[in-house]
Amino acid sequence: MIIWINGAFGSGKTHTAYELSRRIENSYVYDPEEAGFFIRDNIPKELKLNDFQDFHIWREFNYQMLEYISKKYSGIIIVPMTITNQIYFNEVVDRLRQEGIDIKHFTLMAKKETLLKRLRQRGDGKNSWAAQQIDRCISQLSNSVFKEHIHTDDMTIDQVVGYIGELCNIKLLKDNRSWIRKKWDRIMIWFRHIRIFG
Numbered sequence: 001m002i003i004w005i006n007g008a009f010g011s012g013k014t015h016t017a018y019e020l021s022r023r024i025e026n027s028y029v030y031d032p033e034e035a036g037f038f039i040r041d042n043i044p045k046e047l048k049l050n051d052f053q054d055f056h057i058w059r060e061f062n063y064q065m066l067e068y069i070s071k072k073y074s075g076i077i078i079v080p081m082t083i084t085n086q087i088y089f090n091e092v093v094d095r096l097r098q099e100g101i102d103i104k105h106f107t108l109m110a111k112k113e114t115l116l117k118r119l120r121q122r123g124d125g126k127n128s129w130a131a132q133q134i135d136r137c138i139s140q141l142s143n144s145v146f147k148e149h150i151h152t153d154d155m156t157i158d159q160v161v162g163y164i165g166e167l168c169n170i171k172l173l174k175d176n177r178s179w180i181r182k183k184w185d186r187i188m189i190w191f192r193h194i195r196i197f198g
Contacts, residue, residue: 001076001077001102001103001104001168002066002070002076002077002078002079002096002101002102002103002104003020003076003077003078003079003103003104003106003164003168004079004081004093004103004104004105004106005017005020005078005079005080005081005106005108005164006081006082006083006105006106006107006108006141006146007082007107007108007109007110007137007141008082008108008109008110008115008133008134008137008138008141009082009115009119009124009130009131009133009134009137010110010115010116010118010119010122010124010130010131010134011108011109011110011115011118011152012108012118012152012157012160013080013081013082013108014080014189014190015157015186015189015190016080016108016157016160016161016164017029017078017079017080018189019157019158019161019186020078020161020164020165020172021078022173022175022185023161023165023172023173023174023175024075024076024078024165024170024172024173025075025173026074026075026076027075027076027077027078028069028073028075028076028077028078029078029079029080030065030066030069030077030078030079031079031080031081032058032062032079032081033081035052035058035061035062035065036052036053036055036058037052039052039055039057039058040052053083053085053088059088059091059092060091062092063091063092063095063096066079066092066096066101067096067099067101070096070101076170082137084136084137084140084141084146085140086140086143086145089145089146093105104148104164104167104168105146105147105148106148106149106150106164106167107141107146107147107148107149107150108150108152108160109138109141109142109149109150109151109152110151110152110153111153112134112135112138114152114153115131115134115138116131116134119131122190148167150163150164157186158175
């Protein structure tokens with residue numbers, strides 16, 4: 001099974017993915033962005049595009065990797081990735097489904113004000129690249145193609161994780177960490193995923 005967690009920047013995809021993985025025995029978080037950063041950093045500047053998802057090779061590589069892992073790995077693959085272009089979504093997610101791979105797709109939805117607040121908490125201002133994508137993401141991800149929609153404005157990460165586990169019919173492991181340890185773990189996830197765009 002692949003659990004794909006979609007959503008606007010600041011919606012909580014990465015934190016949700018890693019908390020979900022922590023509570024699902026035999027699971028793995030696969031990050032499609034890594035292939036994008038590789039392309040971005042290993043191509044002549046004349047060939048660079050504003051969005052690495054526009055490279056066909058990015059979509060093909062992630063399709064091939066997820067197909068390979070899902071056929072070789074007995075656990076659950078968790079994919080935190082914003083993808084708002086319906087054609088690109090079809091080229092990766094629907095194509096995997098056509099191969100008979102079980103994909104549960106969820107889009108974490110939130111109001112613009114909520115997303116801006118979450119972005120500020122992680123150090124992204126209202127003029128950041130991520131903040132500038134909010135209107136586009138909210139509009140495009142509202143399309144029924146990107147269901148199941150989970151409205152997270154009034155939900156904690158733990159509640160989102162529990163809800164996804166329930167919808168996927170997965171028995172989650174208990175989380176016995178103290179609130180201090182939980183906070184520390186989430187800070188470390190944030191720290192490991194700081195992106196410097198250039």
